[in-house]
Amino acid sequence: MTLTVHLFARARDLAGSDAVSIDVPAVATVADLRLALTHRFPALGDLLARSAVAVNHDFADDLRPLSAGDEVAVIPPVSGG
Amino acid sequence: MTLTVHLFARARDLAGSDAVSIDVPAVATVADLRLALTHRFPALGDLLARSAVAVNHDFADDLRPLSAGDEVAVIPPVSGG
Amino acid sequence: MVRLTHNPIDYHALTEAVRGPHYGAVALFLGTVRDLTGDQVTEFLVYEAYPPMAEKKMAEIEAEVRRRWTVGEVALVHRIGRLGVGEVSVAVAVSALHRAAAFDACRYAIDTLKELVPIWKKETAPDGVGGWVHPTSELRNAECGMRNKDTIEGDAQ
Amino acid sequence: MVRLTHNPIDYHALTEAVRGPHYGAVALFLGTVRDLTGDQVTEFLVYEAYPPMAEKKMAEIEAEVRRRWTVGEVALVHRIGRLGVGEVSVAVAVSALHRAAAFDACRYAIDTLKELVPIWKKETAPDGVGGWVHPTSELRNAECGMRNKDTIEGDAQ
Numbered sequence: 481m482t483l484t485v486h487l488f489a490r491a492r493d494l495a496g497s498d499a500v501s502i503d504v505p506a507v508a509t510v511a512d513l514r515l516a517l518t519h520r521f522p523a524l525g526d527l528l529a530r531s532a533v534a535v536n537h538d539f540a541d542d543l544r545p546l547s548a549g550d551e552v553a554v555i556p557p558v559s560g561g
Numbered sequence: 562m563t564l565t566v567h568l569f570a571r572a573r574d575l576a577g578s579d580a581v582s583i584d585v586p587a588v589a590t591v592a593d594l595r596l597a598l599t600h601r602f603p604a605l606g607d608l609l610a611r612s613a614v615a616v617n618h619d620f621a622d623d624l625r626p627l628s629a630g631d632e633v634a635v636i637p638p639v640s641g642g
Numbered sequence: 643m644v645r646l647t648h649n650p651i652d653y654h655a656l657t658e659a660v661r662g663p664h665y666g667a668v669a670l671f672l673g674t675v676r677d678l679t680g681d682q683v684t685e686f687l688v689y690e691a692y693p694p695m696a697e698k699k700m701a702e703i704e705a706e707v708r709r710r711w712t713v714g715e716v717a718l719v720h721r722i723g724r725l726g727v728g729e730v731s732v733a734v735a736v737s738a739l740h741r742a743a744a745f746d747a748c749r750y751a752i753d754t755l756k757e758l759v760p761i762w763k764k765e766t767a768p769d770g771v772g773g774w775v776h777p778t779s780e781l782r783n784a785e786c787g788m789r790n791k792d793t794i795e796g797d798a799q
Numbered sequence: 800m801v802r803l804t805h806n807p808i809d810y811h812a813l814t815e816a817v818r819g820p821h822y823g824a825v826a827l828f829l830g831t832v833r834d835l836t837g838d839q840v841t842e843f844l845v846y847e848a849y850p851p852m853a854e855k856k857m858a859e860i861e862a863e864v865r866r867r868w869t870v871g872e873v874a875l876v877h878r879i880g881r882l883g884v885g886e887v888s889v890a891v892a893v894s895a896l897h898r899a900a901a902f903d904a905c906r907y908a909i910d911t912l913k914e915l916v917p918i919w920k921k922e923t924a925p926d927g928v929g930g931w932v933h934p935t936s937e938l939r940n941a942e943c944g945m946r947n948k949d950t951i952e953g954d955a956q
Binding site: 486488489490493527530534537538539551553555556557558559560561 | 830846847848849851852853855856877888889909912913914915916917918919920921930931932933934935
């Protein structure tokens with residue numbers, strides 16, 4: 481399935497886009513998504529490893545299954561306040 | 562010597578005055594002043610026991626010597642804020 | 643900056659006065675007149691101070707804050723006189739580089755003010771009954787969560 | 800009440816909104832743009848958010864504050880977009896019966912916001928150099944006193 485992944489801050493700058501389409505297997509987890517992102521955007525590597533992934537506006541661990549239609553985002557370490 | 566003692570809040574209400582003249586020996590401490598106040602205003606008793614005495618705008622313990630010209634005050638438990 | 647005032651406290655101006663380009667954090671505390679203390683209704687309060695000593699002790703609190711924390715500006719203002727429900731009785735504003743110092747200094751200042759500064763409040767209920775609040779030290783030490791058990795002594799008028 | 804806004808934060812209105820006759824204490828925290836981070840000069844900051852998630856996390860913080868403490872009103876507002884030195888980036892206002900709850904809740908809210916809410920800042924120096932701030936977790940956990948060692952990654956333009 482194809483997921484749209486939202487990117488922010490330096491992750492967006494490194495990927496060159498604020499939203500990218502990523503193909504993952506029909507049965508996939510956040511770990512699969514991270515792998516696919518790493519292959520597609522090698523420059524994201526270090527920052528991606530330090531970033532969280534959010535699914536439908538909640539933080540999601542690597543085991544979290546993904547479904548078509550999920551809103552997925554890469555959340556680099558935050559610096560609000 | 563004669564000292565003017567300032568009284569506040571319920572201590573003033575009990576003494577009926579916001580400043581009273583109190584005679585203490587020429588060599589006297591805060592303890593002597595407390596004793597003289599107790600004799601002069603028996604109604605102050607309980608509250609005086611719970612009150613601090615200030616000399617020249619600082620809290621003073623019972624051993625503190627008093628001098629003519631000191632500004633003395635009875636400070637009941639405070640409730641500002 | 644420390645001050646006693648008979649006028650309403652303009653905490654907005656006070657907060658603006660402590661803000662500054664070097665400081666990334668501001669903490670403000672306001673004490674306001676509550677309508678209820680436990681089940682006791684308050685119609686208004688009267689705050690009285692021993693002014694020269696109160697201002698001296700407030701200045702000592704500011705000095706101690708500056709000794710303990712790296713802060714920018716510090717403002718402690720207490721109102722005296724008659725205050726209606728909802729009015730601001732005390733404001734403490736502190737700016738600092740970072741939030742930990744701003745919070746800690748602000749809290750120390752109001753905690754110490756409530757413990758040491760010679761200011762007293764008299765509560766008056768709608769039926770005219772009331773009295774000076776002179777907390778016992780046990781209650782005073784038990785912190786603000788226990789303030790509604792403060793001793794109210796005597797009946798006014 | 801939680802909100803992201805592109806407009807200057809009117810913290811005075813926010814504080815008035817949390818005040819009320821039942822609450823004897825109000826704590827307000829303001830985060831403001833500093834001109835210096837260590838020896839690095841800041842000319843302006845840009846804050847970016849992932850808005851739906853940021854507002855959801857802010858609402859969760861308010862809910863957790865209400866679960867942990869007995870508070871009156873809670874307001875968390877974060878500004879996004881470009882902010883000059885001295886401007887308010889975030890405001891947290893909490894009213895409560897007593898000061899301990901107001902302080903503790905206010906501090907929990909800003910601490911948690913800085914840890915969990917998807918908002919990022921980009922620093923820009925007068926020479927145009929700058930970058931997104933993405934703290935390492937060690938530094939993030941070391942609290943705000945260490946914020947000036949945050950990692951600034953990359954150069955913008």
